[in-house]
Amino acid sequence: MTRGTERHGGRRGRGGAFRLLALALTTALGLVVGGVEASSADAASVCAGRPAKTVKFATGELRVYRTRDYACATAVATKPGKQRPMSVQIQPRGGRPVADSGSFTQRAGPVTVHALNRCVRASGTISGRTGTTSWILC
Template identity: 55%
Template sequence: MFELWRKPGSGAGLAPVRPPVRGSVRVPPRGPGAGRWAAGLTAAAAVALALVVPGAQPASAASGCPGHEVRSVGFTTGRLQVYRTGQYVCAVTLARKPGARRQMSVQLQVRGGRPVSDSGRFTRLAGPVRVRAVNRCVRAVGAVSGKKGASGWFLC
């Protein structure tokens, strides 16, 4: 797939360097040429990702929360998004029109526990906040500029 070039010990020409192959998995080289091999691999991965879906990002990348979206609540000035991955639930509040700093908050609570929140003056999003929620109900509240949206209890 990729060939790296190095100068042979005594000759003036260039000779290809191929990493050793064990089974069907290529083992990266060690030593002075290893950085070029990793850089080539990184560039190839970036090109491959760009070719899959140009301009598209997973929703979790835009929000900062891992996992898949389980609840989304829109309100006049923003959107509350809740994600789940394994035993954890994560929430963020996104401003409908990012730009100027304004008061924003996000709060996530497991039934029977204390709420975890993030609030302040932000331009785009408040959060992420994360709680461990194994077999427990969860509720989330998000607010932007005094307007809020709440999920109610879910994941029960």
């Protein structure tokens, strides 16, 4: 027997297999995160689905995305950098609004609602300037 199998009571490889799995998952996660961060801020999206509406306003833009069942919104600053007050809200017709607000450097959100066969409206605010949609995705 080799020295490694004696130390672990003859069961060699269990710890190594877990380490390999952890390494593989870490590498895969790094590629996914790195892939998102490596692309430009305009092309990167934190919402699933396809772009449905973009509303530009003085300090940023409100982006609404749609999948078959869900709608998602983010408010993205035109000039990311220092922390400033930001918020984003999305509401399905007949439902409660979902919001994210606070001090952020780049974006507020994402916020997602179930919107199968429902209209939604969204709004985003960055440094006191707001962009809104009417009822969309109807």
